[in-house]
Amino acid sequence: MYQLLIIGALGDTRKVAVTEAVSLKAIELDVTIDISDDFLLSSAGNMSNKCRQVVVYLGSEQALKDEKCKEKIAFAFTKNLQIIPVVTAYDEAIRCQQIPSEISNILSVLWEKGTQEVPIPLVTTIFESLSILEKNRKVFISYRQTDATDVAVHLHDELVKKRFRVFLDSFQVVPSQNIQDEISKALEETAFVLLLYSPEMYESHWIDVEITQALASKLPILIVKWTNAKQDIPKVTKANFPTVYIDPNVDLVNENRKIATHKLKEILDMVEEEHYKGLFKRRKDAVKAVKEYAKEKNLEVEECPGWNLIITDTTKEQCKIVAITPRLSCSEDLYQLDNMQAYKVLAPYPSKILLQVATKRPSNHKKFLDWIINKRNLEVVHGVIYIDDYL
Numbered sequence: 001m002y003q004l005l006i007i008g009a010l011g012d013t014r015k016v017a018v019t020e021a022v023s024l025k026a027i028e029l030d031v032t033i034d035i036s037d038d039f040l041l042s043s044a045g046n047m048s049n050k051c052r053q054v055v056v057y058l059g060s061e062q063a064l065k066d067e068k069c070k071e072k073i074a075f076a077f078t079k080n081l082q083i084i085p086v087v088t089a090y091d092e093a094i095r096c097q098q099i100p101s102e103i104s105n106i107l108s109v110l111w112e113k114g115t116q117e118v119p120i121p122l123v124t125t126i127f128e129s130l131s132i133l134e135k136n137r138k139v140f141i142s143y144r145q146t147d148a149t150d151v152a153v154h155l156h157d158e159l160v161k162k163r164f165r166v167f168l169d170s171f172q173v174v175p176s177q178n179i180q181d182e183i184s185k186a187l188e189e190t191a192f193v194l195l196l197y198s199p200e201m202y203e204s205h206w207i208d209v210e211i212t213q214a215l216a217s218k219l220p221i222l223i224v225k226w227t228n229a230k231q232d233i234p235k236v237t238k239a240n241f242p243t244v245y246i247d248p249n250v251d252l253v254n255e256n257r258k259i260a261t262h263k264l265k266e267i268l269d270m271v272e273e274e275h276y277k278g279l280f281k282r283r284k285d286a287v288k289a290v291k292e293y294a295k296e297k298n299l300e301v302e303e304c305p306g307w308n309l310i311i312t313d314t315t316k317e318q319c320k321i322v323a324i325t326p327r328l329s330c331s332e333d334l335y336q337l338d339n340m341q342a343y344k345v346l347a348p349y350p351s352k353i354l355l356q357v358a359t360k361r362p363s364n365h366k367k368f369l370d371w372i373i374n375k376r377n378l379e380v381v382h383g384v385i386y387i388d389d390y391l
């Protein structure tokens with residue numbers, strides 16, 4: 001259901017490196033990806049509409065002159081396939097010597113010349129483009145203002161540089177807003193919590209509220225814990241969340257108490273790792289639950305790219321499409337679900353259901369979604385356990 005098409009000059013060793021890196025990641029995530037570095041245009045063109053395809057163009061002077069590479073790029077455009085250009089330098093003159101003008105306006109991924117290891121941003125972009133991993137990466141930072149503000153702000157700024165959208169109450173909540181409503185909404189929208197376990201954390205009422213909701217919603221949590229934090233929080237320690245430890249005497253430097261470079265890298269790498277693992281698991285668990293509910297009703301389920309499920313009865317006359325979001329549903333989720341035209345061949349008017357894994361929602365959220373849905377054939381289900389009523 002997923003296909004990666006690699007375009008590059010003959011003998012470009014990067015093709016093998018990309019294949020190996022993507023294959024390892026696919027095994028880790030338990031997904032199947034068909035990878036080809038010499039795909040036939042006819043076979044690629046005949047792939048099912050249910051197969052999501054992405055093209056990686058390995059830019060080089062040789063590839064730019066190669067007629068087969070030109071032919072494949074032209075084909076990719078005719079099929080409206082997403083293309084990820086890879087360049088060895090962001091310098092405009094070098095880019096022009098490596099990638100064709102047709103894709104010169106597409107933001108490239110940097111793979112510096114002479115580097116053997118596949119850049120992490122390239123692997124991440126491939127999996128995001130295949131809709132296996134989240135493109136819209138969000139993090140909620142839970143912290144105690146009295147002793148963790150400097151660390152929270154530092155992490156906020158560094159995560160933003162890595163394309164995360166970060167919720168930090170001191171930046172996002174304004175005095176006129178209801179704090180609890182805003183925090184509750186942000187937790188479900190981000191669906192991933194970075195908990196700063198500082199020495200004074202246990203004194204905060206708001207952190208207790210945030211942890212309680214995160215646990216109830218089964219949100220993935222990564223803990224950054226001070227080594228001098230003596231007070232235990234039972235609900236946190238018993239859950240055995242992945243943890244990075246900070247020694248304030250070694251890892252927090254200068255007058256602003258910023259995180260030392262080596263420790264900052266460790267935390268950022270852990271956020272990258274735990275974020276995709278946590279949200280991926282959340283969706284996987286939802287898919288498994290839907291399949292079990294459908295099996296009890298003797299319905300057939302077919303998984304499709306983008307975390308969509310096609311559910312049909314034995315006659316194939318009744319069809320439901322279930323799209324799964326691991327966080328609070330939004331207008332974009334409904335738009336994408338409403339425009340899934342390719343599956344109408346299964347039934348004249350399939351029912352379309354957006355399954356939101358998160359169970360909590362702001363008081364005005366239903367009204368907002370109802371306004372978007374209007375009279376369209378769409379339903380929103382809040383919580384996996386309620387999908388049984390819609391199958």
